[in-house]
Amino acid sequence: MSGVLRSAEYRLAARRVLRWTAWYTRGLDPAVAGARQDEIASDLHEHARWxxxxxxxxxxxxxxxxxxxxxxxxADLAWRAGALQRLDPRLRSMRRIEFSLLAIVVTIGVVDAALGAFVAVRLVRALLIGDVAEVPSAAIGAVGLGAIALIATFALAGPRQRGWAALLLAVPTALIFTQTAQALSSLSATAVLLVNRVSWWQPAALAVGLALAAVCVTAAVHWLRPARTAARSVRADASTPNEGVPHA
Known part of the structure; x- marks a missing residue:
């Protein structure tokens, strides 16, 4: 029985199915997720034996x-939807809040990274056509802040480092709007006209940056709490049945 079960082809296919199973059982009660993963692993083994x-x-x-x-x-996704519906209502509400908070912080990170990328593109264009003789310091700052935001946004994918990633993201978020405006005033004639006509642009940009940074800090405090006592107590009280038909 060693040939097929030990073949690279079978192991690769089985690993992919088990990764998919781990993905669609994420966030569920550990007992339920573990039971589902065990069922799929057993099903794969029986398939290989057959x-x-x-x-x-x-x-x-x-x-x-x-x-x-x-x-x-x-069918796997339908199974997950059913498992989520069977969760305790309090835990389900907490998961919705968690997802919404993550979506907001990721959006902030994407906006920050996009601003940095936009300044980088404008800087390269200005250098190529000779609009500027040297690189403005504000442009370097905006591009650097955008790069930090991009790294922090990718780091949000990991639950363990999510709090620190949100805290890191707060730094470029607080500064990138003013840095971008200053950079574009050196790289774009349109931006110069806008800056000259709108005298309150700098405090407005700073206010927006600080408000969004406060959102990141709030999320970081939430994710860095030493223990999810409330979530664990709700999960302990939840009575989710350990059942489901594998569809590997």
């Missing part, structure tokens, strides 16, 4: 597993 006993080669088995995974994906 293939070996039936004389199916490793390539055909891997194709069969991939096909089953694709066909079963809608």
């Amino acid at each position: 293939a070996e006993e039936s004389g199916v080669d490793a390539d055909e088995l891997a194709r069969s597993i991939r096909g089953r995974a694709l066909r079963g994906a809608p």
Whole structure:
């Protein structure tokens, strides 16, 4: 029974299915998620045993597993939706708040990174056509802040470092709006006209940056709390049934 079960083709296909299973069971009660993952792993093993006993080669088995995974994906997502519906209402509400907060912070990070990228493009254009003889310090600052924001935004994907990433993101967020405006006033004639006509642009840009930075800090405090006592107590009280039909 060693051939198919130990083949690279089977192991690769099985790893992909198990990664997919881990993804759609994320955030559920650990017992429920673990039971589902165990079912899928057992199903994959039985599939491989059947293939070996039936004389199916490793390539055909891997194709069969991939096909089953694709066909079963809608049912897997439906299973997840049902598992979420069976969660305690308090825990479900907490998850919605958590998702909304993450979406807001990620949006802030994307905006910051986009501003830095825009300044970088304008700077390169200005240098190429000779609009500026040297690189303005404000442009360097805006591009650097955008790069920091991009790194922090990617770091938000990891739950363990999410709080520190949000705290890091607060720094470029507080400064990038004023830095971008200053940079564009050196790189764009339109921006110069706008700056001259709108005398309150600098305090307005600073106010927007500080307000959004405050959102990042609030999210960081939420994610850096030493223990999710409330969430764990709710999860402990939840009575989610450990059931589900695998669709690997």
